[in-house]
Amino acid sequence: MKFSHDFLFGAASASYQIEGAWNEDGKGETNWDAFSKIPGKTFEGTNGDVAIDHYHRYKEDIQLMAEMGLESYRFSVSWARILPTGDGEINKKGLEFYNNVINECLKHSIVPFVTLYHWDLPLTLEKDGGWTNKRTAEAFVKYAEVCFRAFGDRVKHWITFNETVMFCGLGYLKGAHPPGIQNDEKKYFQATHYVFYAHAKAVEVYKNLKQYGEIGITHVFLPAYSVDGQEKNILAARHANEYETFWYYDPILKGEYPRYVVDQLKEKGWTPDWTEEELKTLKQNAGGNDFIGLNYYQPIRVEKMEEALLEQEHSRESSTLAPGNPSFDGVYRTVKMADKTYTKWGWEISPQGFLDGLHMLKGRYGDIKMYVTENGLGDEDPIIEGEIVDVPRIKYIEAHLKVIKQAIAEGIHLKGYYAWSVIDLLSWLNGFKKQYGFIYVDHQDQLNRKKKLSFHWYQHIIETRGEEL
Numbered sequence: 166m167k168f169s170h171d172f173l174f175g176a177a178s179a180s181y182q183i184e185g186a187w188n189e190d191g192k193g194e195t196n197w198d199a200f201s202k203i204p205g206k207t208f209e210g211t212n213g214d215v216a217i218d219h220y221h222r223y224k225e226d227i228q229l230m231a232e233m234g235l236e237s238y239r240f241s242v243s244w245a246r247i248l249p250t251g252d253g254e255i256n257k258k259g260l261e262f263y264n265n266v267i268n269e270c271l272k273h274s275i276v277p278f279v280t281l282y283h284w285d286l287p288l289t290l291e292k293d294g295g296w297t298n299k300r301t302a303e304a305f306v307k308y309a310e311v312c313f314r315a316f317g318d319r320v321k322h323w324i325t326f327n328e329t330v331m332f333c334g335l336g337y338l339k340g341a342h343p344p345g346i347q348n349d350e351k352k353y354f355q356a357t358h359y360v361f362y363a364h365a366k367a368v369e370v371y372k373n374l375k376q377y378g379e380i381g382i383t384h385v386f387l388p389a390y391s392v393d394g395q396e397k398n399i400l401a402a403r404h405a406n407e408y409e410t411f412w413y414y415d416p417i418l419k420g421e422y423p424r425y426v427v428d429q430l431k432e433k434g435w436t437p438d439w440t441e442e443e444l445k446t447l448k449q450n451a452g453g454n455d456f457i458g459l460n461y462y463q464p465i466r467v468e469k470m471e472e473a474l475l476e477q478e479h480s481r482e483s484s485t486l487a488p489g490n491p492s493f494d495g496v497y498r499t500v501k502m503a504d505k506t507y508t509k510w511g512w513e514i515s516p517q518g519f520l521d522g523l524h525m526l527k528g529r530y531g532d533i534k535m536y537v538t539e540n541g542l543g544d545e546d547p548i549i550e551g552e553i554v555d556v557p558r559i560k561y562i563e564a565h566l567k568v569i570k571q572a573i574a575e576g577i578h579l580k581g582y583y584a585w586s587v588i589d590l591l592s593w594l595n596g597f598k599k600q601y602g603f604i605y606v607d608h609q610d611q612l613n614r615k616k617k618l619s620f621h622w623y624q625h626i627i628e629t630r631g632e633e634l
């Protein structure tokens with residue numbers, strides 16, 4: 166059986182990780198431009214000043230995507246190229262660049278799928294409290310409207326935010342991302358709330374513009390499973406799902422926060438300073454979501470933590486989502502299990518975990534349309550006689566596409582798959598060491614691009630619409 170004709174085979178990237186040109190053509194400075202230059206913050210001091218120079222090589226890159234037969238390209242807009250100070254004057258050169266990228270996609274019949282926020286925040290706003298300040302939420306809504314009006318005649322698929330749990334969790338709990346704050350639960354929950362509020366307002370603005378495209382949000386999908394059948398560990402997995410999944414999906418799809426978490430935040434003094442108007446906005450716009458984007462890489466296996474949580478000193482290494490770490494509140498820890506398989510970065514490889522998780526989501530949220538907006542293998546690809554023979558990536562993606570096909574057959578409303586990433590790019594915490602792409606970038610030879618084995622494999626899958634999977 167083939168994937169249906171309206172299922173999109175895509176691949177993804179993000180502005181800070183590919184563009185470079187960090188201070189060109191009027192672009193404002195971002196939190197990542199500044200944070201990445203603080204000694205010790207990034208792997209081997211890597212940063213996005215040049216990245217893979219997509220800003221100047223986007224035509225070549227999109228041409229390669231066309232050769233792969235890519236049906237859709239998910240990329241993000243750098244807010245600071247459009248509004249250099251976050252909520253001030255529009256930078257026309259910024260609009261011009263993304264118009265060129267969109268037009269280049271359409272020239273090759275590639276559907277642009279645009280993420281408005283993939284972690285690079287204008288520095289002016291970061292310095293003014295970032296996502297813990299409502300000003301940032303209000304500035305985001307203005308920025309989103311500028312993008313809708315500038316690109317919405319050609320862009321019909323919009324993602325507001327990428328992986329809120331990552332930029333809020335790493336920004337305010339682990340300190341591995343800007344603003345580099347550790348263990349501040351109150352700020353963490355406040356930031357997530359203002360992101361959800363900004364999302365709901367952006368949905369409202371988009372629907373009022375009547376551009377008749379679709380809008381949603383992309384979350385990490387990290388289904389938690391108990392390590393065994395013990396009641397205490399089953400409850401620990403429930404706790405993990407409440408904080409890592411339902412806290413993120415409920416306010417978007419139900420328009421209200423999960424009671425389980427709200428009650429506990431109240432006890433601990435972590436409740437966001439929200440207003441009735443903000444909560445009403447979430448409720449009123451929940452129905453406006455056309456889809457939810459899932460970034461699935463792995464499930465987590467959890468057990469109850471018995472010992473008290475000591476104040477955690479986090480590091481970049483302890484922030485790369487490998488198992489064996491306690492949850493921020495010390496209720497559970499993630500566990501690496503002997504009978505599972507893992508990537509070089511310790512992420513479990515579990516297509517079955519994805520399938521089971523999809524049914525959990527459908528059980529809680531009904532028949533909401535879903536896209537897999539990221540899935541892929543972070544690896545150090547083998548090079549044999551000058552060829553990048555990334556067979557592990559082919560096996561990883563093949564296994565997940567098989568499960569996606571099965572999920573659709575079992576009634577899950579999945580309408581697209583975006584591999585992370587279309588091309589090797591800068592990893593926030595792993596520099597250029599952790600590769601995800603179908604296209605190799607040679608940092609020893611002028612960032613020249615080279616097709617990997619997986620490029621040809623994915624080209625065949627798209628051509629045959631996955632019939633043989």
Ligand SMILES: C[C@@]1(C(=O)O)OC[C@H]2O[C@@H](O)[C@H](O)[C@@H](O)[C@H]2O1
Pocket residue numbers: 179182327328460462539543585591592593594595599
């Ligand atoms: C943490 C990490 C990684 O480096 O493996 O997860 C997978 C992927 O998620 C994306 O949303 C990030 O933009 C990209 O940089 C990757 O980040």
